[in-house]
């Protein structure tokens with residue numbers, strides 16, 4: 001029995017292993033491959049069931065089934081549902097109906113959780129997955145109990161083995177999957193930090209060089225603008241030139257804000273002063289756009305950080321949130337709390353939101369969807385939070401709004 005059990009564990013771990021080794025660059029067509037692996041793992045579990053000494057068989061087919069259902073929703077589970085039942089019908093025997101009923105109920109109900117499940121943190125996802133597996137096993141065993149005349153010791157032994165094995169195996173699988181997801185995220189963050197680092201070094205020097213000629217040119221254009229010898233119709237061109245120059249200056253300022261080593265001003269505090277400052281700075285912009293701010297501060301943890309950078313970073317985030325609600329106003333929630341040893345900042349808006357692809361672009365230099373945008377704000381945000389060893393999680397839905405959750409360790 002131990003051997004088949006170990007073989008089954010191998011079947012369940014194998015797809016994860018293959019995915020890590022060969023397919024972890026998160027491309028679209030990878031999803032099909034991943035699905036194929038889980039389907040194969042499910043079939044293998046059915047082909048080599050675990051034989052209990054008392055003569056009962058049980059298998060772990062529902063482990064991959066549940067995992068795909070939880071992470072992939074209806075779209076992912078449907079192929080597995082088909083494969084499982086076609087194969088089960090092909091096998092025949094008196095458990096067929098039972099298996100069909102169980103897999104159908106799981107297929108209908110489990111994906112209802114997918115959305116909430118994917119929003120959970122790692123620990124909650126593992127707990128939820130294990131609970132789901134144990135719960136499903138209990139239901140399955142209840143159905144099975146109708147085949148027993150009396151619920152004898154054999155039934156209870158089967159129950160014990162089925163529930164513990166499922167619980168343990170799915171926990172192992174989920175822990176591995178979560179670790180992979182965390183690694184992928186870390187790698188992306190690292191790449192982004194690297195990109196940011198190079199750009200900020202180059203930009204600091206270049207911006208300084210460009211700023212002086214810009215200021216001089218702007219000054220002379222302003223003089224020309226009030227000059228009496230220039231025709232009024234020609235002043236239109238001067239106006240345009242000035243506007244464009246100011247735009248260029250804004251871009252430079254955005255650059256310099258995060259690349260100015262001389263403005264470093266390290267402080268040790270709980271963020272309260274910084275948040276109040278930033279909130280006050282942005283209040284007029286919020287009022288102008290009919291945005292209501294609700295602010296909640298209860299953090300007691302202290303952190304050492306560069307005050308100017310943090311202020312700028314918060315301004316960038318809040319400005320984006322307000323700009324996302326430009327069309328018809330909305331609510332901006334700012335929340336700063338402590339959770340364990342982490343400071344947790346939540347910035348939530350009810351604005352235009354972003355698609356999954358747009359979220360992935362966030363923080364890349366020059367990525368902007370705005371007419372007057374520079375696409376540098378978020379890059380600075382990622383850079384600053386990265387320097388503080390923090391993490392940024394973005395949740396967003398087109399048309400509904402966006403939540404930035406920033407976790408900073410102290």
Ligand code: ADP
Pocket residue numbers: 316320321324349351352353354362363367368369370372373374375376377378379402
């Ligand atoms: P900019 O604001 O100059 O466009 P950012 O780097 O600040 O540049 O933001 C990049 C893009 O990310 C924005 O153009 C916008 O499309 C998107 N974005 C950022 N924050 C939000 C938000 N809270 N809601 C919707 N979209 C956002």
Ligand code: MG
Pocket residue numbers: 316319320377378
């Ligand atoms: Mg911005």
